[in-house]
Amino acid sequence: MGRVPRSGKSRKQTKHLKKARDARGQEKENIPAGAFKLPQPPPSPKSHTLADNVRLVAEIKQLEKEKKNAARREKRLKKKNEALKKKMQEAQDELRTATAHSEARVRAVLKKKIEDDKGWQRRVAEAERKLHDAEFRRAWSKEELKKKISDLSHLRGALRLARRQNNRRNEVSKRATHGSCIQGGTSRDCSCTRFERVQGGKGRGFDARYCSYFWR
16 A cells, blocks of 8 residues: 555646646746735835934924914904894894885885875866766756747747837827928828828927828
8 A cells, every 4th residue: 555645635636736836936937026016114204313303393384373373364364254144134234124114115005095196086077077067957958948049039039029019009090190201292002111200299200111002
């Protein structure tokens, strides 16, 4: 019985593995230098001198001063921002109050205007009603006036007719008793157009209406 290898593999397998290891080693030897770089450790800190320490202290003081200034500036800006917010709130309150007052004023003006418009509408309606009544009364007055004029014209015609008849009756009665023709004849045989009326011995002028020429 042969010797069993320690790894539990046969001699043939061990030989094969050795060849493979040798091949990998040869490949590693053929890799050019610088193909793979290992991370380098950080450089060791240099020893600080006194000037470096002074400079670092000055930079630290400057940074602290800038930090204080920044804090002071931030505080001042915060205060200013709060003041601006307060002013903005007051301005918004004033604007809201002014808007409410202006709206109330505008509402009051519009209400008054509407009332005035209603009053004017009422006045216009009343004026139109009065105008209509006046036109109706005027039309009625025209009709009444026309009726009165027609009545008066009828009365005037009747009066003229009565006067003419009365004058005729008077002339018939006067012709035999009063007057004489200017040509010397009597009123019965007068042919002129003028007849002198004589009443009480006084001449009253010439009047053609009473001449006997019209009674032939």
